[in-house]
Amino acid sequence: xxxxxxxxxxxxxxxxxxxxxxxxxxxxxxxxxxxxxxxxxxxxxxxxxxxxxxxxxxxxxxxxxxxxxxxxxxxxxxxxxxxxxxxxxxxxxxxxxxxxxxxxxxxxxxxxxxxxxxxxxxxxxxxxxxxxxxxxxxxxxxxxxxxxxxxxxxxxxxxxxxxxxxxxxxxxxxxxxxxxxxxxxxxxxxxxxxxxxxxxxxxxxxxxxxxxxxxxxxxxxxxxxxxxxxxxxxxxxxxxxxxxxxxxxxxxxxxxxxxxxxxxxxxxxxxxxxxxxxxxxxxxxxxxxxxxxx
Numbered sequence: 327x328x329x330x331x332x333x334x335x336x337x338x339x340x341x342x343x344x345x346x347x348x349x350x351x352x353x354x355x356x357x358x359x360x361x362x363x364x365x366x367x368x369x370x371x372x373x374x375x376x377x378x379x380x381x382x383x384x385x386x387x388x389x390x391x392x393x394x395x396x397x398x399x400x401x402x403x404x405x406x407x408x409x410x411x412x413x414x415x416x417x418x419x420x421x422x423x424x425x426x427x428x429x430x431x432x433x434x435x436x437x438x439x440x441x442x443x444x445x446x447x448x449x450x451x452x453x454x455x456x457x458x459x460x461x462x463x464x465x466x467x468x469x470x471x472x473x474x475x476x477x478x479x480x481x482x483x484x485x486x487x488x489x490x491x492x493x494x495x496x497x498x499x500x501x502x503x504x505x506x507x508x509x510x511x512x513x514x515x516x517x518x519x520x521x522x523x524x525x526x527x528x529x530x531x532x533x534x535x536x537x538x539x540x541x542x543x544x545x546x547x548x549x550x551x552x553x554x555x556x557x558x559x560x561x562x563x564x565x566x567x568x569x570x571x572x573x574x575x576x577x578x579x580x581x582x583x584x585x586x587x588x589x590x591x592x593x594x595x596x597x598x599x600x601x602x603x604x605x606x607x608x609x610x611x612x613x614x615x616x617x618x619x620x
Contacts, residue, residue: 327355329378329607330523333490335498336364336372348501349374352508361386362461362490370394370487371498379526381605385569385582386529389491390439392458393465396484398451403478405446408453411475412441421467436463452483492531497524526607527579534561534589535571536601538580543613546572546580552601554592560600564589570601574613581606 473480507518542556
């Protein structure tokens with residue numbers, strides 16, 4: 327509850343903000359936010375961030391997403407033609423936010439790693455597609471552009487977010503399940519609620535990391551840069567300025583930071599600063615400092 331993640335299966339109707347507000351009331355938390363807004367009509371994976379995990383909103387927003395979308399296209403367009411056009415959208419595309427979005431309208435690109443036709447009801451003009459894409463891809467815009475390529479209007483009829491970051495469909499819970507689990511927790515049975523809350527580490531697994539000695543943890547929690555002597559190991563391929571996760575030897579997320587040097591240069595360093603912490607996740611008193619005498 328102090329730094330966890332819940333993946334809710336958003337129903338159609340309420341906004342993402344409304345769902346987060348309801349969850350805040352259900353759990354009795356002051357700090358609860360969400361990452362990756364879904365339109366009110368859309369369904370599927372909405373990430374709720376509890377307590378300190380709210381500091382990771384930017385990380386959640388940057389994770390790749392997978393969507394299942396139903397497109398309404400004129401019945402004169404064959405499923406074969408739809409499939410051919412979809413293939414042309416794989417890779418880097420222009421994706422301008424729609425007018426309905428609160429985001430500033432500007433030209434930008436996004437990467438579609440996979441897009442495929444799952445099912446077609448050509449007689450009624452409905453086509454179900456799967457889209458795996460970079461964060462911030464507007465599927466409504468994608469549908470409009472598919473229509474432009476087809477030479478016929480294409481309307482986004484339904485949208486379901488199937489996965490977000492490292493969370494798959496199997497991680498989802500309904501708001502009713504969350505409410506039931508919270509009620510049981512109030513009665514002293516916290517098992518159901520604990521099953522719904524994932525540790526904050528689940529969000530961070532896809533980000534390159536640095537593993538440190540226990541003796542270095544307290545200073546990191548107080549905001550000090552990570553120095554080379556405190557490092558046990560680190561992932562390769564990181565450059566100065568890259569985001570990285572600082573991990574304890576037990577696999578606990580200590581902080582999210584920014585590389586000060588390239589990871590390839592570390593083996594030639596006996597001293598100096600390696601990572602500047604940006605978001606501290608671990609409590610300051612979790613590990614004693616070398617200076618504490620404990």
